[in-house]
Amino acid sequence: xxxxxxxxxxxxxxxxxxxxxxxxxxxxxxxxxxxxxxxxxxxxxxxxxxxxxxxxxxxxxxxxxxxxxxxxxxxxxxxxxxxxxxxxxxxxxxxxxxxxxxxxxxxxxxxxxxxxxxxxxxxxxxxxxxxxxxxxxxxxxxxxxxxxxxxxxxxxxxxxxxxxxxxxxxxxxxxxxxxxxxxxxxxxxxxxxxxxxxxxxxxxxxxxxxxxxxxxxxxxxxxx
Numbered sequence: 001x002x003x004x005x006x007x008x009x010x011x012x013x014x015x016x017x018x019x020x021x022x023x024x025x026x027x028x029x030x031x032x033x034x035x036x037x038x039x040x041x042x043x044x045x046x047x048x049x050x051x052x053x054x055x056x057x058x059x060x061x062x063x064x065x066x067x068x069x070x071x072x073x074x075x076x077x078x079x080x081x082x083x084x085x086x087x088x089x090x091x092x093x094x095x096x097x098x099x100x101x102x103x104x105x106x107x108x109x110x111x112x113x114x115x116x117x118x119x120x121x122x123x124x125x126x127x128x129x130x131x132x133x134x135x136x137x138x139x140x141x142x143x144x145x146x147x148x149x150x151x152x153x154x155x156x157x158x159x160x161x162x163x164x165x166x167x168x169x170x171x172x173x174x175x176x177x178x179x180x181x182x183x184x185x186x187x188x189x190x191x192x193x194x195x196x197x198x199x200x201x202x203x204x205x206x207x208x209x210x211x212x213x214x215x216x217x218x219x220x221x222x223x224x
Contacts, residue, residue, distance in 0.1 A: 005196065006217035012189045014223050021184040022095045031136035040138050041131045047141055049152040053123060055130065056144060056153040058082055058113040059103040060191065063198045066133060067126040071117040074202055075144040077155065081109035082206060084174045085158050085167040086135055093183040093191055100181035100188045101174060102135055104158035106167055112204040115144055115153050137164065171208065175215035189216045
């Protein structure tokens with residue numbers, strides 16, 4: 001890695017790796033039922049473009065897709081940018097005392113990520129796993145540019161308004177909020193470190209994420 005990360009595993013280890021499940025997030029419980037998930041998945045499949053199914057990975061899907069992947073390509077999606085703009089997360093990487101924020105895509109700019117092609121075999125089962133895992137917001141099909149040409153990708157983006165959208169936070173405010181956030185899946189600094197490491201390994205430098213890891217390192221260094 002040509003750049004030197006300030007956020008390290010040693011700093012991340014100052015926080016608990018995980019905590020006991022704090023319990024469902026009440027505001028979204030109705031969106032996480034089997035019926036609600038099935039409806040979102042059916043709507044996405046109804047709008048599916050012809051050809052292979054590609055999923056746009058911009059965060060944890062890069063380093064932990066949770067499903068088999070037939071092919072990976074670096075990809076750029078224009079008109080959308082990474083943002084910690086969903087929350088509060090009081091279960092997965094946060095808790096009621098220290099809520100986290102979820103990384104998503106909001107309109108504006110562009111985002112360099114990884115397109116994941118799903119195998120055609122058992123496709124519905126793999127999509128169901130993704131829809132169950134990802135935030136309960138209907139994804140969209142968008143165009144992405146890759147070294148192999150343009151493709152259609154399924155992208156889990158933030159809503160323009162309404163439930164869960166907490167945009168317009170400064171990077172300093174985001175860092176302050178997520179520094180101490182720990183949930184059943186892990187802590188937020190670990191999430192940021194994993195994501196930045198994987199982006200850099202793929203030669204996908206994100207200035208926002210790079211600055212955020214440095215801000216988190218400063219705050220963690222101040223902890224006993």
